[in-house]
Amino acid sequence: MRLTLHIWRQKSANDLGRMVQYEARNVNPDMSFLEMLDVLNEELTLRGDDPVAFDSDCREGICGMCGFMINGVAHGPRRGTTVCQLHMRRFRDGDVLYLEPWRARAFPIIKDLAVDRSAFDRIIAAGGFVSVPAGSAPDGNVILVPKQKADLAMDAAACIGCGACVAACPNASASLFTGAKITHLGVLPQGQPERCERALRMVAQHAAEKFGSCTNIGECEAVCPKQISLEAIARMNRDFLKASWINRGASRSSGGE
Amino acid sequence: MELHSKTPSGPIEQRWDRARFEMKLVNPANKRKYNIIVVGSGLAGGSAAATLGELGYNVQCFCFQDSPRRAHSIAAQGGINAAKNYQNDGDSIYRLFYDTVKGGDFRSRESNVYRLAQISVNIIDQCVAQGVPFAREYGGTLANRSFGGAQVSRTFYARGQTGQQLLLGAYQALERQVTAGTVKMFPRCEMLSLVVVEGKARGIITRDLITGKIESYAADAIVLGTGGYGNVYYLSTNARGSNCTAIWRAYKHGAAFANPCFTQIHPTCIPVSGDYQSKLTLMSESLRNDGRIWVPLKTRDQRPTDQIPESERDYYLERRYPSFGNLVPRDVASRNAKAVCDEGRGVGETGLGVYLDFTDAMKRLGVEGIRERYGNLFDMYERITGEDPYKVPMRIYPAIHYTMGGLWVDYQLMSTIPGLFAIGEANFSDHGANRLGASALMQGLADGYFILPYTVGSYLASNKLEKVQPDYAEFKREEAEVAAMITRLLSIKGKRTVTSFHRELGKLLWDYCGMSRNMQGLESAAGKIRELREEYWRNVDVLGGAEEFNQALEHAGRVADFFELAELMCRDAIHREESCGGHFREEYQTPDGEALRDDEHYSYVAAWEFQGLGQAPALYKEPLEFEYVHPSQRSYK
Numbered sequence: 001m002r003l004t005l006h007i008w009r010q011k012s013a014n015d016l017g018r019m020v021q022y023e024a025r026n027v028n029p030d031m032s033f034l035e036m037l038d039v040l041n042e043e044l045t046l047r048g049d050d051p052v053a054f055d056s057d058c059r060e061g062i063c064g065m066c067g068f069m070i071n072g073v074a075h076g077p078r079r080g081t082t083v084c085q086l087h088m089r090r091f092r093d094g095d096v097l098y099l100e101p102w103r104a105r106a107f108p109i110i111k112d113l114a115v116d117r118s119a120f121d122r123i124i125a126a127g128g129f130v131s132v133p134a135g136s137a138p139d140g141n142v143i144l145v146p147k148q149k150a151d152l153a154m155d156a157a158a159c160i161g162c163g164a165c166v167a168a169c170p171n172a173s174a175s176l177f178t179g180a181k182i183t184h185l186g187v188l189p190q191g192q193p194e195r196c197e198r199a200l201r202m203v204a205q206h207a208a209e210k211f212g213s214c215t216n217i218g219e220c221e222a223v224c225p226k227q228i229s230l231e232a233i234a235r236m237n238r239d240f241l242k243a244s245w246i247n248r249g250a251s252r253s254s255g256g257e
Numbered sequence: 258m259e260l261h262s263k264t265p266s267g268p269i270e271q272r273w274d275r276a277r278f279e280m281k282l283v284n285p286a287n288k289r290k291y292n293i294i295v296v297g298s299g300l301a302g303g304s305a306a307a308t309l310g311e312l313g314y315n316v317q318c319f320c321f322q323d324s325p326r327r328a329h330s331i332a333a334q335g336g337i338n339a340a341k342n343y344q345n346d347g348d349s350i351y352r353l354f355y356d357t358v359k360g361g362d363f364r365s366r367e368s369n370v371y372r373l374a375q376i377s378v379n380i381i382d383q384c385v386a387q388g389v390p391f392a393r394e395y396g397g398t399l400a401n402r403s404f405g406g407a408q409v410s411r412t413f414y415a416r417g418q419t420g421q422q423l424l425l426g427a428y429q430a431l432e433r434q435v436t437a438g439t440v441k442m443f444p445r446c447e448m449l450s451l452v453v454v455e456g457k458a459r460g461i462i463t464r465d466l467i468t469g470k471i472e473s474y475a476a477d478a479i480v481l482g483t484g485g486y487g488n489v490y491y492l493s494t495n496a497r498g499s500n501c502t503a504i505w506r507a508y509k510h511g512a513a514f515a516n517p518c519f520t521q522i523h524p525t526c527i528p529v530s531g532d533y534q535s536k537l538t539l540m541s542e543s544l545r546n547d548g549r550i551w552v553p554l555k556t557r558d559q560r561p562t563d564q565i566p567e568s569e570r571d572y573y574l575e576r577r578y579p580s581f582g583n584l585v586p587r588d589v590a591s592r593n594a595k596a597v598c599d600e601g602r603g604v605g606e607t608g609l610g611v612y613l614d615f616t617d618a619m620k621r622l623g624v625e626g627i628r629e630r631y632g633n634l635f636d637m638y639e640r641i642t643g644e645d646p647y648k649v650p651m652r653i654y655p656a657i658h659y660t661m662g663g664l665w666v667d668y669q670l671m672s673t674i675p676g677l678f679a680i681g682e683a684n685f686s687d688h689g690a691n692r693l694g695a696s697a698l699m700q701g702l703a704d705g706y707f708i709l710p711y712t713v714g715s716y717l718a719s720n721k722l723e724k725v726q727p728d729y730a731e732f733k734r735e736e737a738e739v740a741a742m743i744t745r746l747l748s749i750k751g752k753r754t755v756t757s758f759h760r761e762l763g764k765l766l767w768d769y770c771g772m773s774r775n776m777q778g779l780e781s782a783a784g785k786i787r788e789l790r791e792e793y794w795r796n797v798d799v800l801g802g803a804e805e806f807n808q809a810l811e812h813a814g815r816v817a818d819f820f821e822l823a824e825l826m827c828r829d830a831i832h833r834e835e836s837c838g839g840h841f842r843e844e845y846q847t848p849d850g851e852a853l854r855d856d857e858h859y860s861y862v863a864a865w866e867f868q869g870l871g872q873a874p875a876l877y878k879e880p881l882e883f884e885y886v887h888p889s890q891r892s893y894k
Binding site: 029030038049053056061063065081087111118125131133134135137143146151153154184 | 322425
């Protein structure tokens, strides 16, 4: 297979970027998309051209490190699939592909297709946890969790934090990411004591990071490689509303003085 | 150098209790005055950093990925063992201990393994309390499955994403400490050297992967939770970035490296499809619970599977090991796969593959039953190969997965450099010569949540540590060395890419120091690796500069270390004239082809000490004593 690639090249956060055209020859249908780029990078290196920077690590769709837009779609054309698990057999000889980084104010570009997603870590740090220091846990079977709830929690917990939801959203909202964690912990008994506080803090951090608001467009769900449901956002909104109502002032007073 | 394992004496059940009681404690008010560096943020490093932060220490945690949540522990699929005996099927701490020592082919330290089995139960409790969504029964209790050769159901799991969920639990605990101000995270920051001041580990040199800036960080103790070195083989199930640089550079500063030749081949990976292949993908071992492994009886049988009748199939594991069948340990399953492929009975285009067939299981459990258990794995297989495993049997082949070797540590998890600790896969660990399935997650979390936080405290309380500053001469000297190495890599401007060297190195190791090894092959490999390393330093081409985001440069530094490690692996494999666990020397096997240990001469941990580049390393031996589990030939027949 032969492909024409237009790839976003940008030396660093402060440089102006531009699309550059490359020809990918000898593409094998069994290659993953990233392996196709590896081969291109080998060629570029041998020619003395700067290889294309892109993030990836596990290459089995679970670490969440990879991701970019292929023809305007986050992670490319196959549903429920990260770019590392997208194989070239999905494309046709002669296809023209445009590769761009995640674009969002909260995700500054580092180089080419690599972006800074540390805003996600800060949202989790704001409240995406259960406060249980090592050593303080009761026996695992003391608190029973109905299977349906455990499954629901697991569906949301499957989020890999790749950022596709933000990239796909016209508002660059990270509501699906934030809602997934709020849902995961919010449906489990272990997450109840901090449920209100968690929703308030995570939503506040989401805003502070300059992610946009959710307007129920649903692009995020469509591109999510783990197929996290929009319901996570509904749950987030519900928890946030409820928390705002019953916790008025509480979050401030619990903070100290 | 002398190796003191500092293993407590007395009845094995009481050793950890005793050790904990004998530890010195740090006054709670003083904890925040101590700085601890944790390198790596996986199950071991992440849980250690979080727990040390909870205890009140001042922690700095480094990872090369863009977030601590990306560490490769995340990719572990199958599960985590714990001796809970929730299934009432006869499990106990003692049985988990026994299975682990035996499964490790009697090359691990009994006291450590017993402690691991004891702590396993606390890990499950801790993770459940954090909100890890483990699989549940309809009554709401935790579900278990049997896994990887165990005859009891002691494996806890969260679909096929157990590692992900456990890591996210540790990551969330870590981020909680970031907010609490006890932990400062340094993502996209790679450790490139260790700083030893007056014989103690006192700091690290790092490179900021975005700006390229070389920086020094000082601390009172350094913890390496940087994972294994499977990527020395180029193709492995490790993440692309997984590397040996932190532990290797610690080794070059005096930390002994133990059992480097103990590498684990995982029997159920998706076969290689072409030269461009960048990694191998594991299919969870749990698949062997229901899948049946077979190859055609005839050699080079190219018929589609539905045209090969039962009578012309060889279910070779069930045939050779009637009591364990498809559930024999990883090393045994892998070697047998290689053997049938060497006979010319392998399947797929390359002939390097065997079938893993769910037809019978689907008849028994229904397609839905299989989807419930393995749905995400089947989807993953279909994505990668383009074949639907619900319709045609999967093809699998062994691949490098885990490294049992690593930095030598004593019972306190401290290396031979005082103040330098190694945890998780980075140490030579509790798995001996072969790790059992679902035990890596257990060990990483045992070390990080429940062992290291105590032993580091004891070290700090019993040593007088003068404050050191990053502007000391020792730090400046190491910074200069790191910068010089980077400059050298960038200035070679040769004709070959880093990847091409890495691939060639990996192939050499896989062929001669992989699933089976022999003296002649190892010696020739060692020579070829040396030549290739020399060519690397003459002919590699790394573009770009030092002070920028430069992924080729990151890779180049790691590959330089892999070359040196590969030589040590061959040396270790040559010296160990026996077969045990993952180390199979063709010269030492029983008449029916099983590994033949030599307990009289090799019942020890081989710890290698660096003597300078180009010099032979010194070998030190820690004798292993088995008071409780008596060495026997492993038999899974």
